[in-house]
Amino acid sequence: MAIDSKVVARAAHLARLRVDDSETAELSARLNDILGMVDQLQQADVDQVEPLAHPLEVSQPLRDDRVTEPDVRDKVLPLAPASEDGCFLVPRVIE
Amino acid sequence: MHDKTLTELKAGLQAGDFSSRELTEHFLERIKRHDGELNSFITVTEEQALRQADAADQAIAAGDHRLLTGLPIAHKDIFCTEGVRTSCGSRMLDNFTAPYTATAVEKMAAEGAVMLGKTNMDEFAMGSSNETSFYGPVKNPWDTERVPGGSSGGAAASLAARLAPGATGTDTGGSIRQPAALNGVTGLKPTYGRVSRWGMIAFASSLDQAGPLGLSAADCALMLQAMAGHDDKDSTCLNEPVDDYLGALDQSVDGLKIGVPEEFFPDNLDGAIAENARDAMRELEKQGAKLVKLSLPSIKLSVPAYYVIAPAEASSNLSRFDGVRFGYRCENPTDLEDLYKRSRSEGFGAEVKRRILVGTYALSAGYYDAYYKRAQKVRRLIRDDFSRAFKDVDVIMGPTSPETAFKLGAKADDPVNMYMADVFTIAVNLAGLPALSMPSGFINGLPAGTQVIGNYFQEGRILNVAHRYQMATDWHQQAPGGFA
Numbered sequence: 001m002a003i004d005s006k007v008v009a010r011a012a013h014l015a016r017l018r019v020d021d022s023e024t025a026e027l028s029a030r031l032n033d034i035l036g037m038v039d040q041l042q043q044a045d046v047d048q049v050e051p052l053a054h055p056l057e058v059s060q061p062l063r064d065d066r067v068t069e070p071d072v073r074d075k076v077l078p079l080a081p082a083s084e085d086g087c088f089l090v091p092r093v094i095e
Numbered sequence: 096m097h098d099k100t101l102t103e104l105k106a107g108l109q110a111g112d113f114s115s116r117e118l119t120e121h122f123l124e125r126i127k128r129h130d131g132e133l134n135s136f137i138t139v140t141e142e143q144a145l146r147q148a149d150a151a152d153q154a155i156a157a158g159d160h161r162l163l164t165g166l167p168i169a170h171k172d173i174f175c176t177e178g179v180r181t182s183c184g185s186r187m188l189d190n191f192t193a194p195y196t197a198t199a200v201e202k203m204a205a206e207g208a209v210m211l212g213k214t215n216m217d218e219f220a221m222g223s224s225n226e227t228s229f230y231g232p233v234k235n236p237w238d239t240e241r242v243p244g245g246s247s248g249g250a251a252a253s254l255a256a257r258l259a260p261g262a263t264g265t266d267t268g269g270s271i272r273q274p275a276a277l278n279g280v281t282g283l284k285p286t287y288g289r290v291s292r293w294g295m296i297a298f299a300s301s302l303d304q305a306g307p308l309g310l311s312a313a314d315c316a317l318m319l320q321a322m323a324g325h326d327d328k329d330s331t332c333l334n335e336p337v338d339d340y341l342g343a344l345d346q347s348v349d350g351l352k353i354g355v356p357e358e359f360f361p362d363n364l365d366g367a368i369a370e371n372a373r374d375a376m377r378e379l380e381k382q383g384a385k386l387v388k389l390s391l392p393s394i395k396l397s398v399p400a401y402y403v404i405a406p407a408e409a410s411s412n413l414s415r416f417d418g419v420r421f422g423y424r425c426e427n428p429t430d431l432e433d434l435y436k437r438s439r440s441e442g443f444g445a446e447v448k449r450r451i452l453v454g455t456y457a458l459s460a461g462y463y464d465a466y467y468k469r470a471q472k473v474r475r476l477i478r479d480d481f482s483r484a485f486k487d488v489d490v491i492m493g494p495t496s497p498e499t500a501f502k503l504g505a506k507a508d509d510p511v512n513m514y515m516a517d518v519f520t521i522a523v524n525l526a527g528l529p530a531l532s533m534p535s536g537f538i539n540g541l542p543a544g545t546q547v548i549g550n551y552f553q554e555g556r557i558l559n560v561a562h563r564y565q566m567a568t569d570w571h572q573q574a575p576g577g578f579a
Contacts, residue, residue: 044469052472
């Protein structure tokens with residue numbers, strides 16, 4: 001499957017990345033190189049194989065349902081590019 | 096002092112030959128003198144280092160000797176360190192001061208370690224040459240026209256130039272072992288889940304693992320002893336007892352069965368690289384180890400499987416960088432979508448954006464089965480190959496990297512060629528196994544490394560094998576000229 005500028009534009013939108021027209025050709029070429037290499041996976045006979053997500057196939061441990069984390073609002077909010085009244089500030093979303 | 100290993104420096108501190116302050120000042124002075132040329136540090140934490148050194152000297156005076164008391168360590172800038180900029184090599188986090196400290200760093204500090212600073216790295220650990228860092232490439236101390244490898248290139252270069260006696264790194268596809276090989280130092284990637292990932296900025300969460308880089312296997316054992324162990328804050332960090340790595344170092348390797356996979360010695364491999372790894376195995380044979388030929392047929396698909404799984408996980412992990420809560424935000428966004436898109440496009444570099452796009456594409460509707468699911472199935476085949484092999488052998492060995500350090504810029508515009516730098520290291524991450532790279536000689540004046548892979552939780556065994564090798568060789572003691 002060839003990656004063209006339309007596919008790049010769609011993936012870029014899904015990833016919330018801005019890709020300028022001037023970058024698209026080069027980017028499509030590099031992504032085609034990468035996906036061409038990745039296509040070797042099609043050789044593998046995996047019909048009877050289950051996917052593996054965790055190398056040791058352990059399950060997630062459970063813990064008691066109790067509060068462990070203190071409120072860290074005053075520690076993390078100053079890291080935000082813009083904040084006001086204890087909230088993160090973004091451009092207006094409701095007209 | 097800087098030519099000594101961490102193990103020797105620990106003995107010197109205990110004997111009172113020098114203080115932690117003297118030691119720390121010595122390395123800070125060396126960083127000032129030499130790092131302009133190498134660029135191995137992003138941030139040097141001088142004040143904090145001297146404070147920790149003074150505290151260590153007080154502890155030593157009071158008879159409180161812990162694993163790392165008073166020893167200076169350089170941390171990769173992927174680990175969050177409270178009150179200190181934690182950039183992950185990215186413009187996105189250039190202004191980010193971490194509000195907490197990563198567990199691995201915290202555990203080393205609790206054992207008395209002194210933090211020298213934060214080392215340079217490929218942006219978000221995505222790279223094999225350290226050229227994708229927002230802070231510029233690191234130079235290889237053996238030849239400053241060459242790359243140090245990546246992504247823990249700053250860690251490995253700072254060690255090789257003796258600007259730090261010990262360092263931390265992270266390894267998602269070879270990011271500890273490959274730079275260790277290219278700089279002539281020892282680096283260990285532990286079993287997936289052996290060291291907590293909490294506070295380690297995530298790249299590909301099912302593959303990422305923190306580990307030590309040092310001048311010897313014994314030094315790596317010392318650091319791992321402090322880093323390893325269960326952490327409630329990382330649900331993938333395994334609750335298994337931590338072995339006595341230091342105690343296991345001296346065991347005999349008589350009768351050790353070393354698996355030699357034909358896939359690590361392909362026909363197109365550089366003859367000098369192949370010979371170098373075979374020489375390392377012959378040295379262990381002299382000590383009674385037996386070589387066993389074997390095959391891991393599926394690992395030829397490890398690079399393609401990795402370049403689906405790692406970008407897919409990265410595209411998800413890096414969605415948190417949105418210009419809202421922390422990190423870079425673009426100027427004058429017109430609306431929320433513009434804020435997201437421009438903050439991310441301006442904050443991330445080219446390789447990070449490529450991987451986000453590949454991962455997003457591979458996970459998008461209609462392609463998930465063909466890419467992500469198939470890659471995860473191949474991942475099982477690779478894991479099963481290793482599991483079968485470890486029924487017959489104790490460790491598996493081969494070259495760490497298919498080449499020695501390459502020239503800066505040689506692969507910068509050719510991602511697929513760059514990805515092949517990790518052809519021998521990636522399978523280990525997919526299988527979640529522990530592996531180390533140890534210096535095994537020089538090819539045209541540049542260091543070469545040999546990889547030792549162990550079964551799950553066999554960090555003690557592979558450190559022991561490397562230690563026995565280092566008792567009989569002096570490759571790990573060689574230092575590059577020009578950093579007196």
